[in-house]
Amino acid sequence: MSRPVVEFWYEFASTYSWLSVMRIEPLAEAAGVQVEWKPFLLGPVFMALGWNDSPFNIYPPKGRYMWRDLERLAARYGQPFRKPSGFPRNSLLAARVALVGVEEGWVAPFSRAVMSANFAEDRDIGQPAVIADILSKLGLDADAVIERAQSDDNKHALRRQTEHAAELGLFGAPSLRVGEELFWGNDRLEDALDWARGLRPA
Amino acid sequence: MSRPVVEFWYEFASTYSWLSVMRIEPLAEAAGVQVEWKPFLLGPVFMALGWNDSPFNIYPPKGRYMWRDLERLAARYGQPFRKPSGFPRNSLLAARVALVGVEEGWVAPFSRAVMSANFAEDRDIGQPAVIADILSKLGLDADAVIERAQSDDNKHALRRQTEHAAELGLFGAPSLRVGEELFWGNDRLEDALDWARGLRPA
Numbered sequence: 001m002s003r004p005v006v007e008f009w010y011e012f013a014s015t016y017s018w019l020s021v022m023r024i025e026p027l028a029e030a031a032g033v034q035v036e037w038k039p040f041l042l043g044p045v046f047m048a049l050g051w052n053d054s055p056f057n058i059y060p061p062k063g064r065y066m067w068r069d070l071e072r073l074a075a076r077y078g079q080p081f082r083k084p085s086g087f088p089r090n091s092l093l094a095a096r097v098a099l100v101g102v103e104e105g106w107v108a109p110f111s112r113a114v115m116s117a118n119f120a121e122d123r124d125i126g127q128p129a130v131i132a133d134i135l136s137k138l139g140l141d142a143d144a145v146i147e148r149a150q151s152d153d154n155k156h157a158l159r160r161q162t163e164h165a166a167e168l169g170l171f172g173a174p175s176l177r178v179g180e181e182l183f184w185g186n187d188r189l190e191d192a193l194d195w196a197r198g199l200r201p202a
Numbered sequence: 203m204s205r206p207v208v209e210f211w212y213e214f215a216s217t218y219s220w221l222s223v224m225r226i227e228p229l230a231e232a233a234g235v236q237v238e239w240k241p242f243l244l245g246p247v248f249m250a251l252g253w254n255d256s257p258f259n260i261y262p263p264k265g266r267y268m269w270r271d272l273e274r275l276a277a278r279y280g281q282p283f284r285k286p287s288g289f290p291r292n293s294l295l296a297a298r299v300a301l302v303g304v305e306e307g308w309v310a311p312f313s314r315a316v317m318s319a320n321f322a323e324d325r326d327i328g329q330p331a332v333i334a335d336i337l338s339k340l341g342l343d344a345d346a347v348i349e350r351a352q353s354d355d356n357k358h359a360l361r362r363q364t365e366h367a368a369e370l371g372l373f374g375a376p377s378l379r380v381g382e383e384l385f386w387g388n389d390r391l392e393d394a395l396d397w398a399r400g401l402r403p404a
Contacts, residue, residue, distance in 0.1 A: 049261050059251050061373040065386055072393075075403035171263040184267055187389045191274075201277035 003034045004196040007177040009165055010111070011042040012095060012125060013088035015056075015070050016186040018115040020174040022079055023189060025108055031193040037107045039098035040162045041091065042173050048166055054088045073186070080120040089118055090126030096149040096158050097131055104145075109138055205236045206398040209379040211367055212313070213244040214297060214327060215290035217258075217272050218388040220317045222376040224281055225391060227310055233395040239309045241300035242364045243293065244375050250368055256290045275388070282322040291320055292328030298351040298360050299333055306347075311340055 008024060010017035028035045046055070056063035067083060074081035094114045101107035113134045117123040123130050128146065135142035148154060165175075169182060176183040176192035183192040194200070210226060212219040230237045248257070258265035269285060276283035296316045303309035315336045319325040325332050330348065337344035350356060367377075371384060378385040378394035385394040396402070 049263075059373060061251075061371045064371060065373065065384055068384070069386070069390075072403060169263045169266060171261060171267065182267055182270070184271070188271075201274060 003032055004178070004198075005034045005036055006192055006196045007036045007038050009038040009040055009170055009173060009175040009177070011040060011173040012091035012098070012111075012114050012118065013054075014042060014173040015066060015119065017174040018119045019070075019073055019077065019079065019186040020189050021111050021115045023077060023186075027190065027193055031197050033193050033196045035108075037098070037102055037111065038161065038165075039095045039102075039107070039111070039158075040165045040173070041095055041158065044162050045166050045170060049171060057087070080116075082120055082122045084118055084122050086124065089124060092126075093128060093131050093146075093149065094125050096154055097135070097145060099154055099158055099161070100145055100149050106138060106140065110134065113138065205234055206380070206400075207236045207238055208394055208398045209238045209240050211240040211242055211372055211375060211377040211379070213242060213375040214293035214300070214313075214316050214320065215256075216244060216375040217268060217321065219376045220321045221272075221275055221279065221281065221388040222391050223313050223317045225279060225388075229392065229395055233399050235395050235398045239300070239304055239313065240363065240367075241297045241304075241309070241313070241360075242367045242375075243297055243360065246364050247368050247372060251373060259289070282318075284322055284324045286320055286324050288326065291326060294328075295330060295333050295348075295351065296327050298356055299337070299347060301356055301360055301363070302347055302351050308340060308342065312336065315340065
């Protein structure tokens with residue numbers, strides 16, 4: 001019998017996506033659930049909602065709260081955390097490379113490494129050199145991967161994936177889908193996995 | 203030794219406030235935490251953020267998701283739920299009456315009854331007759347309470363409480379405060395109570 005599947009939609013610039021990227025694999029493994037990694041770009045989704053920046057920047061009280069909330073959650077999960085000196089970071093190249101990683105089977109460790117660079121090491125993941133360094137440390141041919149990531153086919157694939165996110169009703173990240181059921185936010189990660197394995201409220 | 207205190211800021215028109223109003227008393231009791239009930243109006247807070255309606259109405263994908271999320275959470279908590287035919291309902295009178303209830307010691311049962319009227323019975327809590335009916339069923343003199351609620355002093359008290367919410371950095375409801383520590387959302391209710399009794403991430 002095949003394992004139940006959860007689609008995991010995440011954005012490399014998103015703070016709460018960071019927490020879920022770091023947490024999802026062992027939790028899904030324990031739940032017997034298969035994760036489909038769906039990197040996408042929140043920017044175009046936010047633009048469609050009328051936001052030309054992160055809502056955490058547009059609405060300062062929300063932003064102040066989010067950073068403190070993140071600090072508390074990082075402490076709870078034991079995740080090293082350093083507030084990025086730039087937010088949100090440009091995540092376009094990272095997302096394109098992650099799509100290649102989905103094809104080639106290394107998306108999970110790549111995504112964790114990019115998230116750690118952004119949210120624990122305060123490195124600018126928008127810099128190709130940072131992405132190349134991460135790829136090299138994973139034992140990959142950085143130049144070849146980045147060339148594939150920047151191909152027209154792959155650029156189109158990320159654009160389609162992002163458009164698909166909006167069509168599915170996504171409005172933030174991380175988001176998780178189980179069939180037609182949508183769960184939004186790191187707070188719903190465990191709920192989505194429970195739903196996938198059939199543990200649902202009456 | 204006095205019990206630790208959590209300030210519980212809530213709005214009668216707010217869906218997630220409903221869930222926390224229904225849940226907080228037994229949880230706080232079990233945690234040995236004292237609840238300070240802080241009814242306020244989200245409208246002026248939202249106006250200051252540039253929203254002239256609930257964000258769940260302004261951003262339809264957020265709204266669609268919220269109603270489904272609410273349905274799932276209500277099932278989990280065993281709370282009867284009927285989607286209100288109007289949203290958000292006018293909560294001004296209910297909030298003014300709740301302030302009187304804080305003074306007179308019946309704010310908790312009154313708040314639960316108003317929330318049930320709004321979110322389980324689809325009654326229009328903006329109608330004075332609905333509020334009067336709720337007060338009568340609690341064994342209170344509805345006319346006298348409403349007269350006190352509509353006094354200038356009490357109107358000013360609610361205005362001050364709402365301004366205070368904004369000054370404290372609140373941007374949504376429910377919100378919980380423990381000292382200077384802010385927790386936003388029904389999802390953080392248990393965390394706020396844990397924080398109040400000293401259970402905090404390292």
